[in-house]
Amino acid sequence: MSSPARDDAELVTYQMHVDGKWVDAVSGERFESHDPFTAKPWSLVPRAGAEDVDRAVQAAQRAFTGGEWPRMHPSQRGALLRRLGDLVAENAERLAHIEVRDNGKLISEMAGQLRYIPQWYYYFGGLADKIEGHVVTTDKAAFTFTRHEPLGVCAAISAWNSPLLLATWKLAPALAAGNTVVLKPSEYTSASALEFARLVEQAGFPPGVVNVVTGFGPECGQALVEHPLVRKVAFTGSDRTGEHIYATAARGLKRVSLELGGKSPNIVFADCNMDDAVKGAVSGIFAATGQTCIAGSRLLVQRQIHDQFVERLVAFARSARMGDPMSTETQVGPVTNLPQYEKVLGYIDVAKGEGVQTVLGGGKAERPECGDGWFVEPTIFTGVRNSMRIAQEEVFGPVLSVIPFDDDEEAVAIGNDVAFGLAAGVWTQDIRRALLMSERLQAGTVWVNTYRAVSYQMPFGGFKRSGLGRENGQDAIKEYLQTKSVWISTASEVPNPFVMR
Numbered sequence: 001m002s003s004p005a006r007d008d009a010e011l012v013t014y015q016m017h018v019d020g021k022w023v024d025a026v027s028g029e030r031f032e033s034h035d036p037f038t039a040k041p042w043s044l045v046p047r048a049g050a051e052d053v054d055r056a057v058q059a060a061q062r063a064f065t066g067g068e069w070p071r072m073h074p075s076q077r078g079a080l081l082r083r084l085g086d087l088v089a090e091n092a093e094r095l096a097h098i099e100v101r102d103n104g105k106l107i108s109e110m111a112g113q114l115r116y117i118p119q120w121y122y123y124f125g126g127l128a129d130k131i132e133g134h135v136v137t138t139d140k141a142a143f144t145f146t147r148h149e150p151l152g153v154c155a156a157i158s159a160w161n162s163p164l165l166l167a168t169w170k171l172a173p174a175l176a177a178g179n180t181v182v183l184k185p186s187e188y189t190s191a192s193a194l195e196f197a198r199l200v201e202q203a204g205f206p207p208g209v210v211n212v213v214t215g216f217g218p219e220c221g222q223a224l225v226e227h228p229l230v231r232k233v234a235f236t237g238s239d240r241t242g243e244h245i246y247a248t249a250a251r252g253l254k255r256v257s258l259e260l261g262g263k264s265p266n267i268v269f270a271d272c273n274m275d276d277a278v279k280g281a282v283s284g285i286f287a288a289t290g291q292t293c294i295a296g297s298r299l300l301v302q303r304q305i306h307d308q309f310v311e312r313l314v315a316f317a318r319s320a321r322m323g324d325p326m327s328t329e330t331q332v333g334p335v336t337n338l339p340q341y342e343k344v345l346g347y348i349d350v351a352k353g354e355g356v357q358t359v360l361g362g363g364k365a366e367r368p369e370c371g372d373g374w375f376v377e378p379t380i381f382t383g384v385r386n387s388m389r390i391a392q393e394e395v396f397g398p399v400l401s402v403i404p405f406d407d408d409e410e411a412v413a414i415g416n417d418v419a420f421g422l423a424a425g426v427w428t429q430d431i432r433r434a435l436l437m438s439e440r441l442q443a444g445t446v447w448v449n450t451y452r453a454v455s456y457q458m459p460f461g462g463f464k465r466s467g468l469g470r471e472n473g474q475d476a477i478k479e480y481l482q483t484k485s486v487w488i489s490t491a492s493e494v495p496n497p498f499v500m501r
């Protein structure tokens with residue numbers, strides 16, 4: 001497997017990684033993965049079903065209960081994770097090209113992401129030997145202490161927009177905690193996870209500790225969530241799938257963490273630095289072609305600067321260069337897959353039907369530099385009311401709804417009046433307003449005078465329909481641990497056996 005150039009005539013054929021071996025699906029079936037810039041297939045990926053999932057989960061269970069992994073000292077686990085981080089760093093450029101080939105995001109974004117991913121393996125590798133229980137003083141004659149232990153086999157199921165980053169947010173803490181993992185990447189972007197598995201092998205992880213199965217949600221993903229040996233499901237994807245996974249996992253009483261969608265308000269006050277806020281609005285929605293869970297897809301602008309702000313925003317966004325995501329010059333790339341492309345165009349029609357004004361874009365991008373790719377024009381709607389579907393539902397594309405507001409109260413009311421609660425942006429030079437807004441906005445992340453910043457050190461997750469649990473930061477490792485209480489009697493005699501104490 002190597003980094004494929006775009007003019008490759010032959011499809012690259014991948015295998016899955018199960019129990020330390022490279023395998024095809026039991027059925028022998030494969031499916032095509034498309035390059036969003038050319039709209040043509042570029043690779044073939046195994047189509048895993050329930051039997052393949054069972055093999056991977058059984059391997060992960062064996063690796064959890066026997067062999068080297070459970071006996072490994074946590075410091076050795078940490079060292080393995082750091083070695084994996086080094087290997088990702090060494091292969092960052094190659095992996096970034098594969099990501100772009102599969103999901104059409106900009107090479108400038110993906111190269112930066114791949115150079116950053118090793119930090120998660122270093123950070124959680126460092127935490128592996130700092131998982132400490134504590135001695136508890138109780139009212140009983142006993143020496144009592146807690147231990148924090150891994151859960152077992154964890155399923156990691158992720159979305160297509162930042163494939164290796166989203167997988168890493170699960171893998172790094174899960175492995176640091178001593179679990180084993182079966183990763184199922186999105187069916188639209190499986191290649192990078194399979195290339196990554198090779199680095200896991202090279203780093204020296206025992207067979208079965210990390211397995212990658214590729215396939216479709218309803219057959220491969222569903223079988224994984226249902227598997228009785230899976231103890232935890234870590235999921236990134238849409239709220240609808242998240243709800244279904246939560247219900248399925250509940251039947252097996254499994255732990256679940258969910259990173260779901262958003263409809264985040266990016267709120268611009270009249271006292272902002274307007275140059276910064278214009279860039280922040282653009283980065284909030286047009287970077288990554290709007291295909292990010294934290295997209296600032298509702299731009300709330302204080303009424304007295306509304307017209308001036310929109311004019312500057314439109315001028316700035318109009319100049320964005322579209323084209324080949326492999327070029328470092330490109331600023332807006334294609335939409336990742338055909339169903340998503342059709343969905344985005346469908347929402348543009350919905351908005352127009354709701355009576356909004358289109359001040360930029362508003363349809364397919366049919367420019368020569370876009371070739372045959374799935375491109376949508378960066379689109380800005382004004383005259384949007386927060387109750388409209390375009391303001392309530394996640395589009396996951398380069399489509400911005402501008403909504404005016406009068407004062408702080410109204411900004412908070414509109415900002416929070418949505419089912420999601422993933423992120424929010426606030427642009428103001430008033431520190432008091434910044435603090436109050438950060439308190440009152442119902443979102444897992446609030447950015448003030450910046451947008452889209454994330455770090456391995458900072459917890460990330462959603463309020464409301466945007467999810468459950470947190471990734472990143474020290475506490476993320478707790479999502480992959482369970483607490484055991486140990487009692488060692490120090491009593492001089494065994495007390496009355498018929499009475500609870």
Ligand code: NAD
Pocket residue numbers: 157158159160161162166184185186187215216217218220221222223225236237238239240241242244245258259260261262292293294394396422462466467
């Ligand atoms: P999706 O929900 O369609 O699919 C996500 C994953 O779930 C895929 O791997 C898919 O194969 C799998 N899946 C689908 N049905 C399944 C089932 N029945 N059982 C098990 N697995 C199943 O989402 P998507 O279109 O790939 O991604 C876009 C969504 O992801 C957006 O809503 C976006 O906001 C969200 N997202 C959230 C975050 C976050 O951290 N909060 C980050 C990125 C993307």
